Amino acid sequence: MASASLIHAVNFINPPKCILHSKRDYFSFNMSYTCTKSKTSQRQMRNKQSRMATIAAGNQEMDFSDPCWKTKFQEDFELRFNLPHLMDVLPIKPRPTTFSLKNRNAQLVNGANLLEDRKNGYVNEDDRALLKVIRYSSPTSAGAECIDPDCSWVEQWVHRAGPREEIYFEPGEVKAGIVTCGGLCPGLNDVIRQIVFTLELYGVKKIVGIQYGYRGLFDRGLAEIELSREVVQNINLAGGSLLGVSRGSADISEIVDSIQARGIDMIFILGGNGTHAGANAIHNECRRRKMKVSVICVPKTIDNDILLMDKTFGFDTAVEEAQRAINSAYIEARSAYHGIGLVKLMGRSSGFIAMYASLSSGQIDICLIPEVPFQIEGPYGVLRHLEHLIETKGSAVLCVAEGAGQDFLERTNSKDASGMRDLETLVFISNSRFLTRQHLYFLPFSSIFLHFLDDSDELTLLQQIKKHFRRIDVPADVKYIDPTYMIRACRANASDAVLCTVLGQNAVHGAFAGFSGITVGICNSHYVYLPIPEVIASPRVVDPDSRMWHRCLTSTGQPDFN
Ligand SMILES: Nc1ncnc2c1ncn2[C@@H]1O[C@H](COP(=O)(O)OP(=O)(O)OP(=O)(O)O)[C@@H](O)[C@H]1O
Ligand SMILES: O=P(O)(O)OC[C@H]1O[C@](O)(CO)[C@@H](O)[C@@H]1O
Numbered sequence: 001m002a003s004a005s006l007i008h009a010v011n012f013i014n015p016p017k018c019i020l021h022s023k024r025d026y027f028s029f030n031m032s033y034t035c036t037k038s039k040t041s042q043r044q045m046r047n048k049q050s051r052m053a054t055i056a057a058g059n060q061e062m063d064f065s066d067p068c069w070k071t072k073f074q075e076d077f078e079l080r081f082n083l084p085h086l087m088d089v090l091p092i093k094p095r096p097t098t099f100s101l102k103n104r105n106a107q108l109v110n111g112a113n114l115l116e117d118r119k120n121g122y123v124n125e126d127d128r129a130l131l132k133v134i135r136y137s138s139p140t141s142a143g144a145e146c147i148d149p150d151c152s153w154v155e156q157w158v159h160r161a162g163p164r165e166e167i168y169f170e171p172g173e174v175k176a177g178i179v180t181c182g183g184l185c186p187g188l189n190d191v192i193r194q195i196v197f198t199l200e201l202y203g204v205k206k207i208v209g210i211q212y213g214y215r216g217l218f219d220r221g222l223a224e225i226e227l228s229r230e231v232v233q234n235i236n237l238a239g240g241s242l243l244g245v246s247r248g249s250a251d252i253s254e255i256v257d258s259i260q261a262r263g264i265d266m267i268f269i270l271g272g273n274g275t276h277a278g279a280n281a282i283h284n285e286c287r288r289r290k291m292k293v294s295v296i297c298v299p300k301t302i303d304n305d306i307l308l309m310d311k312t313f314g315f316d317t318a319v320e321e322a323q324r325a326i327n328s329a330y331i332e333a334r335s336a337y338h339g340i341g342l343v344k345l346m347g348r349s350s351g352f353i354a355m356y357a358s359l360s361s362g363q364i365d366i367c368l369i370p371e372v373p374f375q376i377e378g379p380y381g382v383l384r385h386l387e388h389l390i391e392t393k394g395s396a397v398l399c400v401a402e403g404a405g406q407d408f409l410e411r412t413n414s415k416d417a418s419g420m421r422d423l424e425t426l427v428f429i430s431n432s433r434f435l436t437r438q439h440l441y442f443l444p445f446s447s448i449f450l451h452f453l454d455d456s457d458e459l460t461l462l463q464q465i466k467k468h469f470r471r472i473d474v475p476a477d478v479k480y481i482d483p484t485y486m487i488r489a490c491r492a493n494a495s496d497a498v499l500c501t502v503l504g505q506n507a508v509h510g511a512f513a514g515f516s517g518i519t520v521g522i523c524n525s526h527y528v529y530l531p532i533p534e535v536i537a538s539p540r541v542v543d544p545d546s547r548m549w550h551r552c553l554t555s556t557g558q559p560d561f562n
């Protein structure tokens with residue numbers, strides 16, 4: 001009898017068949033009826049790409065009383081995660097790859113080993129990686145991510161990244177462009193470097209860097225930078241981006257005009273959520289114009305706020321760099337009489353950096369993130385817990401994500417260059433209005449509170465803490481550390497450098513494989529290609545019910561501030 005894994009393999013080589021009879025079948029359930037999957041060729045699947053965008057992630061509209069819902073879910077999933085390909089709109093033919101897995105031998109024998117190499121080491125078009133690896137027995141299991149009310153197990157497979165045996169470009173004729181957008185992130189130079197190395201190994205001669213993000217594609221004053229192994233050899237030793245970065249509005253049609261005019265065949269776009277949205281629009285416009293251009297993204301964000309991936313590059317380094325700030329805050333707090341250390345870390349809408357930095361340091365007593373509401377005042381508020389910590393431990397350290405406590409803030413319509421709400425209005429620790437003098441005028445006994453206000457017109461968290469301890473007549477020595485840009489304006493650490501290397505290489509393999517409108521990522525420690533819309537359907541945030549947030553609470557010992 002065929003093993004379960006063999007059945008899975010066969011199902012992927014020949015995906016349309018789905019006959020569910022026994023535990024060993026496709027979804028591994030006990031089912032006595034037959035659900036037939038509609039026969040869909042890879043080609044047809046590609047043509048259904050537009051439909052994919054309309055299928056809601058999580059399949060909210062699925063009828064779970066339908067005995068075949070899993071088959072339907074699987075079909076929808078395959079459509080959603082199918083990778084857009086240049087062949088979908090262009091009559092192009094593949095050719096054998098020029099990417100040799102044994103470079104030195106291949107050179108020695110003038111390419112004779114290529115055939116030998118192709119037998120092993122290349123990724124098959126039907127290779128897949130599992131997106132979810134935990135089988136939750138109940139929706140009440142910690143951190144359960146369920147599709148149906150019973151939290152049934154459904155295998156969700158995504159496309160494996162890597163070099164293919166056949167490619168869709170003549171390397172000698174390719175002009176490739178690289179652009180880095182959004183804010184800085186450790187590892188940008190590592191990715192640029194690997195993209196250049198890998199392109200050259202395929203035989204690409206024309207590689208250019210686009211300066212200052214999307215701006216470089218429409219600002220005529222910004223010239224292309226010619227890139228080669230020599231140029232990028234040591235750029236990973238420094239942080240930042242060799243090409244520069246930028247935010248700011250981008251006219252997609254103008255950008256595609258520019259790509260067309262420059263004769264760019266492959267464009268590698270490094271950036272976060274906003275950049276991916278832009279890249280997808282560029283991909284769609286190239287498709288509409290039937291241009292043979294491969295648009296490949298590499299997700300970049302220290303915030304780790306891109307869906308479906310284990311992590312994004314730069315995140316590990318940011319967490320590591322944050323340790324220095326936390327440790328300083330801890331030392332200051334421990335050494336002072338009733339010392340309180342307050343560290344602000346980046347994280348506009350997601351608290352991953354604050355959560356992991358808190359977990360990693362082991363020195364944090366209170367971690368506040370945007371995803372978890374909290375009270376400052378009152379019997380269960382942050383200030384009361386701080387009082388308790390000072391009474392019992394003699395000191396305390398807080399780690400606060402910049403986007404935490406947004407509910408307390410006055411909203412303004414101020415926006416940053418990329419159209420995001422202006423960060424300064426969200427950060428409640430510095431330069432932002434948490435509770436203003438004007439508020440106090442309307443409160444009973446406001447003159448008492450006004451008496452405590454210092455020169456600044458605002459009550460930030462820092463000031464709240466100071467005033468609280470003054471009010472209860474307990475001495476407290478509060479120190480505030482804001483390492484904001486220091487955690488991202490640095491070179492990648494070892495683990496990020498490896499991630500950047502693999503992602504950069506896979507980006508090039510994806511372009512030569514003929515894909516476009518995709519991004520590269522790491523899923524359950526395996527490297528995959530994902531369609532752009534799937535990773536930016538929403539920003540990834542910390543799940544307050546996840547095991548990781550609970551681990552963070554266990555580590556800090558903080559109560560619910562509600
Ligand atoms: N929805 C969108 N459609 C098209 N382009 C966009 C969109 N959102 C942002 N962009 C463009 O992408 C670029 C980068 O966007 P943004 O400043 O949001 O950075 P990001 O990629 O999200 O990275 P970071 O993680 O640093 O915020 C900007 O030039 C912006 O114009
Ligand atoms: O000051 P900048 O360059 O706009 O970057 C700030 C933003 O960048 C991020 O780090 C994302 O890269 C956010 O956490 C932060 O809000």
Ligand SMILES: [Mg+2]
Pocket residue numbers: 182272273274
């Ligand atoms: Mg952004």
